[in-house]
Amino acid sequence: MSTPHHGAEGLLRELAPQVLGVLVRRYGAFEACEDAVQEALLAAALQWPEEGLPDSPRSWLVTVASRKLVDQVRSEAARRRREDALALATPQSALLAHSADAVPASDRDDSLALLFLCCHPSLSAPSRIALTLRAVGGLTTAQIAAAFLVPEVTMAQRISRAKQAIKAAGSSLSLPEGSDGAERLAAVRHVLYLIFNEGYSTTSGTDLTVPELSAEAIRLTRLLHHLVPEDTETTGLLALMLLTDARRPARTGPQGELVPLAEQDRGRWDRGLIAEGVDLISRTLPRGQVGPYQLQAAIAAVHDEAEHTDATDWPQILALYDLLEQFGPNPVVSLNRAIAVAMVQGPAAGLDLLVRLESDKRLARHHRLLAARAHLLEMTGRQQAAARAYREAAGRTTSAPERRHLTLRAHRLETPA
Numbered sequence: 001m002s003t004p005h006h007g008a009e010g011l012l013r014e015l016a017p018q019v020l021g022v023l024v025r026r027y028g029a030f031e032a033c034e035d036a037v038q039e040a041l042l043a044a045a046l047q048w049p050e051e052g053l054p055d056s057p058r059s060w061l062v063t064v065a066s067r068k069l070v071d072q073v074r075s076e077a078a079r080r081r082r083e084d085a086l087a088l089a090t091p092q093s094a095l096l097a098h099s100a101d102a103v104p105a106s107d108r109d110d111s112l113a114l115l116f117l118c119c120h121p122s123l124s125a126p127s128r129i130a131l132t133l134r135a136v137g138g139l140t141t142a143q144i145a146a147a148f149l150v151p152e153v154t155m156a157q158r159i160s161r162a163k164q165a166i167k168a169a170g171s172s173l174s175l176p177e178g179s180d181g182a183e184r185l186a187a188v189r190h191v192l193y194l195i196f197n198e199g200y201s202t203t204s205g206t207d208l209t210v211p212e213l214s215a216e217a218i219r220l221t222r223l224l225h226h227l228v229p230e231d232t233e234t235t236g237l238l239a240l241m242l243l244t245d246a247r248r249p250a251r252t253g254p255q256g257e258l259v260p261l262a263e264q265d266r267g268r269w270d271r272g273l274i275a276e277g278v279d280l281i282s283r284t285l286p287r288g289q290v291g292p293y294q295l296q297a298a299i300a301a302v303h304d305e306a307e308h309t310d311a312t313d314w315p316q317i318l319a320l321y322d323l324l325e326q327f328g329p330n331p332v333v334s335l336n337r338a339i340a341v342a343m344v345q346g347p348a349a350g351l352d353l354l355v356r357l358e359s360d361k362r363l364a365r366h367h368r369l370l371a372a373r374a375h376l377l378e379m380t381g382r383q384q385a386a387a388r389a390y391r392e393a394a395g396r397t398t399s400a401p402e403r404r405h406l407t408l409r410a411h412r413l414e415t416p417a
Helices: 005-027 030-051 057-074 077-089 092-096 111-118 125-136 141-147 152-169 178-200 211-227 232-245 271-287 292-305 314-325 331-345 347-357 367-379 383-396 400-414
Strands: none
Touching: 005 030, 005 057, 005 111, 005 125, 005 211, 030 057, 030 125, 030 152, 111 125, 111 178, 111 211, 125 141, 125 152, 125 178, 125 211, 141 152, 141 211, 178 211, 178 232, 211 232, 232 271, 232 292, 271 292, 292 314, 314 331, 331 347, 331 367, 347 367, 367 383, 367 400, 383 400
């Protein structure tokens, strides 16, 4: 029985980390195993839509990937001893019939350990992102490169260096314990957060969003939430993604232009995602283990539950930002809090806070600070000053949709009807 292409693709994404976990635990060579799994995924993507799903898709992938791995080792004459050891370690049944893990009840899911491995402390943030998307997300190098608007060869080098770094560190497929485990879990959450943000608001390029990245971040965060259901911050991160992504349909106009939150058609928001996100954060916050992702999700929920922009509960949002700032200095949080202050206490109060943020080197010349100042200046009626700030902000952003939006704002203020 055949399966639709998109159905097969989704299944492959789901099985990719499980299959890689089996191979890494069995053979230990992460880089070689990852390459073999990618080849097996490609073979499945070509065969399954035409021939139908095998009886056990996971076992099929493990078997094919094992064959690919053995073929790789056998083709390297300089690694003869490793070939012998690997060949002896691999049962013939795994290469000719069902794989050794064919019984679902005995399957071991190493997806969490694989996420930890891809977010190893020795890797940079870009490397963690790339390796997570390839090894756990099942994306090809070409797909990842296209999403981040870099040449495929550049992304291939980044992934290769990441795998070499893991090999040099002597890391194995295991779950860290104690404080190290908590730190690695936080690193995984941060990587998924970065992937989602890049998909929701791209830092450069002609498009405002890259839906494929956001969707993959949500899928992987759902996986992480399934693996650590009691972790409140992972639940908060998933809720934040859902509540934010629910607005995506209304964030752009017919020509792809940016539509600010206050001007969006809320009838186009995804009410299913909002309901799911609100339910997650509503069940998590009362547990008392509050963290930054939960507070951000709560803020997003307040926005999403308002029937129209004038009904937004800004005092509650400001109170949540006050709590969020207690988790440590964060210029973006402080910038957003300044907007909330302006909505509660008036634009002048918000502008006073923005002046203080100008001393923060991380934000002083950032286009978002300039855009926020322009917006508050416009609220005070200082149109020419607002126009200049909008144009300065437009000159600093690397996002084409944001640049067009900010320039249009300035033009409207300079030439009122």
